[in-house]
Amino acid sequence: MGFSSLRIFIFLFMIPFFSCMIWDISKIQDNYLLKLLTLFLRDDSPLQVTSIIPKDKSTNNFRNTNVFLGFNKTPPLFENSQIILKAEISGSAEEKGTLTQSGKFIVFTPANNLSANTTFKITVKAENGLSSETIYTFSTGMETDTTPPRVITTSPEAGETGFPANGTVIANFSEVIDPTSLTTSNFSISGNPIGSLTLTDQTVAFTPSPNFAFLTPYIAVIRPGVKDLAGNRMSETYSWVFSTSDSLSSNCIFDTGLFNICLFN
Numbered sequence: 001m002g003f004s005s006l007r008i009f010i011f012l013f014m015i016p017f018f019s020c021m022i023w024d025i026s027k028i029q030d031n032y033l034l035k036l037l038t039l040f041l042r043d044d045s046p047l048q049v050t051s052i053i054p055k056d057k058s059t060n061n062f063r064n065t066n067v068f069l070g071f072n073k074t075p076p077l078f079e080n081s082q083i084i085l086k087a088e089i090s091g092s093a094e095e096k097g098t099l100t101q102s103g104k105f106i107v108f109t110p111a112n113n114l115s116a117n118t119t120f121k122i123t124v125k126a127e128n129g130l131s132s133e134t135i136y137t138f139s140t141g142m143e144t145d146t147t148p149p150r151v152i153t154t155s156p157e158a159g160e161t162g163f164p165a166n167g168t169v170i171a172n173f174s175e176v177i178d179p180t181s182l183t184t185s186n187f188s189i190s191g192n193p194i195g196s197l198t199l200t201d202q203t204v205a206f207t208p209s210p211n212f213a214f215l216t217p218y219i220a221v222i223r224p225g226v227k228d229l230a231g232n233r234m235s236e237t238y239s240w241v242f243s244t245s246d247s248l249s250s251n252c253i254f255d256t257g258l259f260n261i262c263l264f265n
Contacts, residue, residue, distance in 0.1 A: 102180035158240035164249035186225035
């Protein structure tokens with residue numbers, strides 16, 4: 001029996017004892033309950049690199065770009081020796097820089113601008129839980145980035161009415177955004193609706209769950225904490241107003257109506 005199966009067996013075996021016992025927390029020594037819960041909830045999945053910015057094999061990147069490695073779960077803080085950035089030119093030295101961690105991302109900030117019109121290789125060594133070495137490449141152009149990102153389009157548009165209550169609010173930026181800079185502190189919607197906030201390249205999306213209220217005005221706000229890949233911050237707050245309709249939008253083959261969910265897409 002594997003360890004995961006053994007844990008499940010022990011948990012199921014102990015359920016009757018948990019349900020029948022009258023717990024006196026004061027008598028639990030050495031945080032026994034906390035350790036037991038940690039054992040069951042521990043994430044044993046292997047650490048993996050799931051994304052990289054600049055994208056693998058991308059070209060014409062800014063010379064002052066930072067490098068962002070995304071993982072499937074929060075990684076330990078790597079040593080500089082584990083991530084190597086180096087020009088694909090014989091005899092090239094490793095680029096010096098600093099590593100920082102933010103959630104599921106580790107960011108490498110080069111100490112100097114990268115060489116122009118050069119292909120760079122990023123090597124992530126199989127250490128700190130990574131099961132295999134990964135290698136990526138990207139190329140620079142001639143330019144450095146000194147221009148702050150700005151919002152260029154939104155959906156819904158400013159002043160739009162009749163937006164579906166289950167619609168996704170989208171903001172498109174003028175350039176790719178630093179994924180560690182997008183947080184609920186610099187993106188908000190009035191009333192603080194619950195939902196998921198995601199970033200894909202230069203597009204921010206907020207999907208409410210549960211839905212927005214019907215026939216209700218909302219204000220969406222993006223604050224200057226948002227940065228581009230070179231660390232340039234938005235220079236001013238961007239906000240817009242929209243209001244919802246009295247219905248939902250659905251591409252479902254069958255929508256129960258009762259639970260406001262799609263059963264089949």
